[in-house]
Amino acid sequence: MTQTPGGAPGAPAHVRVETTTDTAESAAALARSAVERGLAACAQVEAPITSHYRWEGEIRADTEWRVSFKTARDRLGDLVDHLTAAHPYDVPEVIAVPIEGGSAEYLAWLVSETRR
16 A cells, blocks of 8 residues: 555544546546446546646646546545556646545545445
8 A cells, every 4th residue: 555644643534635637538438437436426527627847857838637536534544546547647746635624424424435
């Protein structure tokens, strides 16, 4: 399992994980596969966005699709591993942001959906 910042006491129990990819089809496949495996309660695909970045010494600008996953913190490592393995990029962006609060009912649902 990939090393991820852990469940230290008081750490948020929920996270949003984001990645980007090069096609709508790839974004949909990543979203669906994570939800099917119970690694995320839901995934939202946004597009198109334009990403500006340096890769292999060149400044690039590419159209991408962003996928945001909501999951329980204890599923984070497995989700990161899955996205890294399933992603078409050599070095995919996979970042996690703690969810500090929100609807208690939604957050409970988020956890229950990752317990399949």
